[in-house]
Amino acid sequence: MSVRLSAVCPALSAALFLAGLVSCDSSRMISGIYQSDLPVVIDGVPGLDTPRYFEMMLAQFGPDITGIVRVYDDADFLVPSSEVCPCRFVENGKVESSSMALSFRSHGDCPGSSGTPLIIGRFTFKEPVVVDDEAGELLSGTLELQDAGEPGQVDVTFRRARTWRQVGEADLKCGDPLLYADDPPETGDAG
Amino acid sequence: MTCRAAFVGILVCLAGLITAVPVTGSEVVRPASKKVILIPGRDFRIDPDKLFFDPSEPPPRLQEMPQLIREASAVLAAEPEIELVDLSSGQPVSAPQGTASRHLVVMGMLHLGIERYRDIRLPEAISSLEDGISAALASDSDVLVPAVVSDLYLYLGLSRLETSEPDLAHIALKQMFGHMPERRFRQGWFPAREERALRAAALDFVKSPARENPFESTERALGFLRERGADALVYVFLESDPEGGDRLETRVFEVSRKDAGSVEVMRDSRPYRGVESVSMAISSWLACADLPSRTDTLKRLPRVFLDTGFSYSMFAQDNSTRTGFHNIGLSIGTAYQIQPGLDTFLRLSFYQAREDSYGDLLDDFFSFRASIGVGYSAVFNWGRVFTHFGFEMDYLSGFKSSTEPRCKLWPDDPDLCPSSQVTEPSFLFGAVGLLGVNVFVSRSVFVMVQAGISGYFVSNSALVDLNFPFVVEFGFGYAFF
Numbered sequence: 001m002s003v004r005l006s007a008v009c010p011a012l013s014a015a016l017f018l019a020g021l022v023s024c025d026s027s028r029m030i031s032g033i034y035q036s037d038l039p040v041v042i043d044g045v046p047g048l049d050t051p052r053y054f055e056m057m058l059a060q061f062g063p064d065i066t067g068i069v070r071v072y073d074d075a076d077f078l079v080p081s082s083e084v085c086p087c088r089f090v091e092n093g094k095v096e097s098s099s100m101a102l103s104f105r106s107h108g109d110c111p112g113s114s115g116t117p118l119i120i121g122r123f124t125f126k127e128p129v130v131v132d133d134e135a136g137e138l139l140s141g142t143l144e145l146q147d148a149g150e151p152g153q154v155d156v157t158f159r160r161a162r163t164w165r166q167v168g169e170a171d172l173k174c175g176d177p178l179l180y181a182d183d184p185p186e187t188g189d190a191g
Numbered sequence: 192m193t194c195r196a197a198f199v200g201i202l203v204c205l206a207g208l209i210t211a212v213p214v215t216g217s218e219v220v221r222p223a224s225k226k227v228i229l230i231p232g233r234d235f236r237i238d239p240d241k242l243f244f245d246p247s248e249p250p251p252r253l254q255e256m257p258q259l260i261r262e263a264s265a266v267l268a269a270e271p272e273i274e275l276v277d278l279s280s281g282q283p284v285s286a287p288q289g290t291a292s293r294h295l296v297v298m299g300m301l302h303l304g305i306e307r308y309r310d311i312r313l314p315e316a317i318s319s320l321e322d323g324i325s326a327a328l329a330s331d332s333d334v335l336v337p338a339v340v341s342d343l344y345l346y347l348g349l350s351r352l353e354t355s356e357p358d359l360a361h362i363a364l365k366q367m368f369g370h371m372p373e374r375r376f377r378q379g380w381f382p383a384r385e386e387r388a389l390r391a392a393a394l395d396f397v398k399s400p401a402r403e404n405p406f407e408s409t410e411r412a413l414g415f416l417r418e419r420g421a422d423a424l425v426y427v428f429l430e431s432d433p434e435g436g437d438r439l440e441t442r443v444f445e446v447s448r449k450d451a452g453s454v455e456v457m458r459d460s461r462p463y464r465g466v467e468s469v470s471m472a473i474s475s476w477l478a479c480a481d482l483p484s485r486t487d488t489l490k491r492l493p494r495v496f497l498d499t500g501f502s503y504s505m506f507a508q509d510n511s512t513r514t515g516f517h518n519i520g521l522s523i524g525t526a527y528q529i530q531p532g533l534d535t536f537l538r539l540s541f542y543q544a545r546e547d548s549y550g551d552l553l554d555d556f557f558s559f560r561a562s563i564g565v566g567y568s569a570v571f572n573w574g575r576v577f578t579h580f581g582f583e584m585d586y587l588s589g590f591k592s593s594t595e596p597r598c599k600l601w602p603d604d605p606d607l608c609p610s611s612q613v614t615e616p617s618f619l620f621g622a623v624g625l626l627g628v629n630v631f632v633s634r635s636v637f638v639m640v641q642a643g644i645s646g647y648f649v650s651n652s653a654l655v656d657l658n659f660p661f662v663v664e665f666g667f668g669y670a671f672f
Contacts, residue, residue: 028550059596059599059600061549061550061551061596061599062513062514062548062549062550062551063549064549064594064596065596066596066597066599066600067600089597089607093596172600172601
């Protein structure tokens with residue numbers, strides 16, 4: 001059973017409002033949706049060894065980061081890639097100051113894709129700068145396949161397309177029919 | 192001084208402070224006996240037809256009022272808790288400091304006025320007599336020595352008649368009867384014009400209501416009592432009953448206990464049946480008077496305290512979130528003083544949890560906390576200091592926490608957030624200790640500040656997750672006596 005705030009007297013709401021004014025939200029600084037400026041190629045990963053556009057929906061909780069990495073075929077981020085599992089959950093995302101590291105499965109989180117190597121991203125959060133006449137927060141860093149070493153690192157820059165306030169319920173879903181279907185196949189690889 | 196010595200010193204100071212605190216919630220104040228002044232009575236039963244007596248007969252002596260006053264004095268003096276100041280003799284009495292010479296002035300002005308009247312120096316006579324009357328009013332001689340003031344008015348009236356001011360003479364002669372209605376005159380002593388004027392004044396006086404306040408105003412009566420440090424004044428007078436017979440009237444002017452700046456007047460009216468009437472009247476007042484033995488001198492202190500205010504709480508031990516979370520809400524509490532030093536309390540608090548900075552709380556939640564117990568409390572005039580100890584129950588409505596970030600983003604998805612990663616205590620039960628103070632800002636309204644800590648030993652979840660909440664509260668309250 002849960003009692004909601006609306007059932008409490010208005011005075012309590014006023015007290016909470018005052019308390020809310022003094023609360024701090026700096027621990028959500030990185031949260032939002034980021035899109036890669038340029039197509040990304042990661043050698044050694046089927047489906048990603050050709051140019052793809054990456055979109056990261058990131059949610060920061062203090063020192064932790066979670067979210068979803070989506071792969072698109074076009075620069076407008078309208079066409080989810082049909083050749084790879086388009087949805088990958090962020091694993092082991094960590095934030096320290098303005099540096100961030102996260103990982104996600106190279107083959108995605110579609111059924112049957114668990115256990116595939118991780119792609120590791122290391123980024124630095126940058127305050128708003130003007131790049132190509134567009135202003136926005138940037139995540140600048142690298143993506144590399146697990147155990148690939150420095151030669152396999154790919155430089156990437158992500159620009160914040162939406163703040164956390166602009167993230168909706170649909171953005172929190174992978175939307176992968178294989179994952180969310182009523183009767184998903186037991187195995188399969190979107191790639 | 193070593194640290195140990197300093198510590199011992201602090202303990203000794205605290206012990207002294209505690210022992211200095213009164214352990215009783217009340218104190219008894221024993222006032223002195225009630226100081227009562229008895230002033231001369233007056234007999235307003237005037238028969239204008241018998242105003243003048245035959246010179247061949249001895250002057251009538253009206254003895255009833257002196258008997259009544261003696262009886263009243265005896266009844267008052269018999270009451271051990273009455274400190275009687277009998278000023279009823281009608282003779283000059285020792286006056287309060289600074290006023291001792293005033294009566295001499297009155298007497299001097301009277302004699303001077305009489306001399307001037309006899310010398311037919313009427314304007315000077317009138318001036319002296321009026322000054323004498325003013326001095327008499329200032330020294331309360333009109334109340335304590337009414338015969339002298341009556342003489343002043345008599346000669347003032349006679350002088351006014353000589354100066355062809357019959358209206359002013361009538362007023363003066365009427366005042367003469369007001370101060371000494373028992374006056375009778377030898378027939379033929381005054382010329383016919385003066386006798387007519389006296390009879391007319393007597394007739395007018397009889398038709399006028401009796402003067403039940405010899406001071407004219409209660410303010411002056413209050414000043415009289417204050418000047419003499421008295422609590423009450425007894426005044427007795429007789430008057431004719433329009434329906435036949437006589438009535439004994441008794442008035443007691445008493446300084447109000449509720450408002451020391453006012454006077455309460457007790458009125459007793461009864462048929463006059465001799466001295467026992469005054470005895471009954473005085474006894475009737477004494478029976479209900481606020482004598483020290485009957486007065487509730489217990490200084491009452493508040494018994495019930497009701498307060499409400501803002502409350503802040505945080506769990507000192509919190510393994511469910513990494514940074515802890517704040518609880519802000521309202522509380523309402525009551526305490527009942529069972530006996531001096533011991534009270535019982537009930538406290539209800541409603542909190543809304545604030546999201547922690549890491550978002551480990553999966554949702555804001557509402558909680559209800561109730562505590563009940565007993566405690567030590569010292570009640571003072573300025574407020575109350577208390578310590579409360581009791582049991583406490585904390586119901587956490589919808590509490591869910593996790594340090595797993597996926598549980599924060601997808602709390603309802605069992606695939607992404609297994610229930611094993613979520614902590615959900617709902618009920619916590621334990622003991623509480625509170626220390627607080629109430630400071631009165633008016634007789635009943637007080638400001639409340641208190642702080643405390645609880646320790647839970649029963650829960651529907653692992654106690655190690657959430658325990659030892661401390662609380663700070665601030666608010667206002669009302670004390671019931």
